[in-house]
Amino acid sequence: MKKMLFNSVIFIVLFLPVALAGWFLLQRLENPAFAKLFLIGMSFWFYGYYNISYLWILLASLGLNYGVSALLERCRGTGMRRALLAAGMLGNLGGLFYFKYFNFFIDNCNYFLHAGIQLEKIALPLGISFFTFQQLSFILERYKGGAPHYSVLDYGFFISFFPQLVAGPIVLHDELLPQLQKRENRRFSAAGFYDGFALFILGFAKKVLLADSMAVLVNAEFNNIPALDSLSAWAVICWYMMELYFDFSGYCDMARGIGRMFGFRLPENFNSPFRASSVREFWRRWHMTLSRFLSQYVYFPLGGSRKGKGRQCLNLLAVFLVSGLWHGANWTFVVWGLMHGVAAVFETLFPRARFRWEWLNRLVTAVFVTLSFSVFRSDSLEMARLLWRKLFARPGAAMFAGICNTLVFPENRAFLKLLEMRAPGLMNSFFLLCFGVISGVGIWLIRGCRAEEWIEKKGCTFRGIFCLATLFVWAFLSLSEVSVFLYFNF
C-alpha cells in the first residue's frame, strides 16, 4: 500500500498544489469556515490515503478529546473535572497502548510468565504517538484552565493539519490556533510562501539525496552485522546517526516549510544537535517538541528538580524511560532511553566532570549519542550486543571496502560500469571516494548554519535561487521509488 509522503510525486504534483490553491482561494470568502473545512478534508485525504481504516482511528481520537474538552467546559466541580481528565487520559493512553504496546506486553508476559497468550495482528496507525501526545497536552491544559474550548473546526484543524499530523513537530494549541484565528494570516504572503518553499526544498533534499543515500549502506549492513569488523561497524553506526538526523530533520523542515507556505509557523524540532556538549543539552536541541512535552507533562509534574537531587535523578530516569517507550515497543528503545537517562543523571550528579575543551565535550557527547542510537536501530538487544562487540573487534580494511560497495546510485552507475570495463582495480577506491564525499557533505551540513539562517542570508541571491532549484529538481528526479520516513512508526 502506498503512502502519500511529502517526498512523493503525487504529493508534490497534485496534493500540495490543490491544497494550497483551495486554501487561499477559499480564504477570499468572508467566512473562514470553508477554508478550514477544505483543509481538514485534505488532511483526512492525506492521512487516509495510506489506509482508510486508520482514518476512523484518528476520527475516534479527535471525537474523544473534543468531547472531553466540551464536557470540561460545562463541568465546574473538581471531582467531575478530574474524572473527565482521567477518562480522557485513559482513552488516549489506552488507545496508544492497544495499537502500539499490546503485543509487546503479551510477548513479555509469554516470555517471563510462560503465559502462552496468542498475539493479535494489530497494525500501528500512522503517527498515533504524535497525535495522541498532542491531544493529551491539550486536555491537560483544558483541565488546568490553560486552554479554551475551541470550535469543532478549529480543533479539527489543529489536530489534523497534515504537515504535522504524522510525524510532528508536536504542536501545542496556543502555537497554532491563534495563528489560525488571526485575520491577516488569511492573506497569501509571498515572503512566507517563499521562505516556506525554500525550507521545504532544503528538507526534501536532506531526506531524499542524503538520508536515503545513507540508508542504502545502513540498511544493508544492519542486516549483515555478523560480517562486520570494527572499522565497518563504526562507519555503519556513524552513518545511521547521520541518516536519522537528515531523515527526521529533513522531514521536520518539510513539515515546517509546508506550514509556512500555508501561513503558519510550526515550532522547530532541531537546533544543531551535534553542537551539544552534554546529553541534556542534546535533548534541548534534538526532537525539541518531544523534549518539551516530556518536560511539561512528565518531568515537572513529578517534581522536576525541586525535590532534591535524588528525586531529580529518578525523575530524569522516568522521563527518558517514557521517551524510550514512546519511540517504540521494543526493549531496544527502553535500553536506549535508559542509557540517556543514566547519562543525564550522571551529568546532574557530577556537573564538573567535564573536559576543559568544549570541542572534546561535544565529541564525547556525539560518540555517546551515536553509540546509544545503534541500540535504537537494532532489531533486538542481542543484535545490539553483537554490534557493540563488533565495534571493538579487530579492524580490517577489506570489510570496510566491502560495505562501501553498496553505494551504487544512478549518479555513479554509468561511471562504475566504465571503471568495471576499463580499470576494475580502481573500483574499490572509487567506492571509498563515494563514502568520503557523502560523509563529508553530511558533516559539512551538520556543522553548517541552520536551514532558516541560510535562507535568510542567501535564499534570495541568484546563486541561492539556482541552488534551491537544482536541489529541488535533483530530489524530485530521485522520486521514482518512494522511500519511507524513519519516524513514521513512532
Place this chain on the structure above:
Amino acid sequence: MEEARKKKSLKKLMLVILAQLALAAGTVWFFDPFYQYHEPFLGLETVLNDRDNQMPGTVRNFEYDSVLMGSSVAENFDSAYLDEAYGCSTLKIIRASGSMADLLYYLEMAQEEHDIGNVFWCLDLFAMNAPAEATLPGGDAPGYLHTESILDDIPYLCNKEVLLEKIPFMLAYGHAGINTGGNGYNWARGKEFAAARAMKAYDRWGIAVEAEVEQRAPEENSGLVLENIRLLEKQIADHPETSYHVFFPPYSMLWWDCAYVNGELEERLYILEETVSMLLGHENAEVYCFQNQASIVCDLDNYMDMVHYSPQINQYMLERMAAGEDRVTAENRNQLMEEMRDMVEWIVQEGIYLYYGEMA
C-alpha cells in the same frame, strides 16, 4: 519591500525549476529509452536491453509487420534472419514467464495498430499450464508504460535513473552494437553453455535412482492447459489473415528428467499433444517441433541450465523453419509423439546417468 523581493525571488525560483524540469523531461523524451513516444531520432541505434520496460513502447510505436514471441528462451533469436527469410519486418515480444495470456496481451496491442502478417511463436510447454489470466498491466509494472497518455508519465520523464543510467547505457550499447538490430534482448554475451554448467543447475540426487516414479494422469490438471489452448485457438481463429508459425523449442534432457522425477511426464506430453492437435486444425497455423531432436536435447553442452540453450540452437531452429524442415503435420504427428516417448524413456532410464557418471 521584503514582500516584493520575495515575490520576485519566488518567480525566479519557479522559472528555474520549470526550466530544469523541462530540460530533464525533454532529454528523456528525446532519447526515450523505453520507446514510449517514438522510434530513435537522428539515426540513433535501437537498443533493446530492458525487456519489461521497453516492451509496451516498442509494440505501440515501432514499425513492423511480424512478431517473434516467446519467453527468455526466445530472446537470443536474431530476428533479422526472419526479416530476410520471410521478407518481413519483425519485432520481438518477450515475456519472461512465456505466459500465454501476457503474450496475447502484447499481441493484441500490436494488432490494434499494425497489420501483422506473421507470428513466429516460440511456444513453451511450461507456459501452457500457467494461469490463463494476464498479469499485465498491473503487478510491479509501472502503470505509465501501458497507457498512451503523457499525463501519467512524470515518473518516467522526471526520473534520475532514466536520465543518468538508462540513457547513457542505451547510447553506449548502441555505440558498441550490443542488443541492436535483430539481437534485441539477447542475453547470451558472457554466458557459458556447457554440460557442467547445466548439471550444476540441476540435481536429482535426492531421488532414489532405481525407484520408479509414478506419473500423474494428465486429466487431473488439464483445466489450465485447455484454457490456455482455448486462448491460443481464439487468437488464431480471429486472425485468418495472419500466418502463425508455432514452434516448440528443445528443452534439455534435464527438463524432461525433472518432469519424470516430479511425476509430471504424462502431463507435459499431454500438453504437447493437445496443443499440436489444436494447431493442426487451423489452415493459417504451421507447427514445428524441436523437442524431439535428441541430438540437441541430449547434448548438455548446448545448455546453461534445464531450458536455456545457446544462440546456435536459436539460429538452427530459424533456418530449419525457413527451409520448411521439422514441420509437424497431421500425417507425422503420431510419429512425433512416439519419438518423444522413446527419447524421454531413454533419458530417464539411461541418458541422465551418463552425465551423472561424468560429473562424479
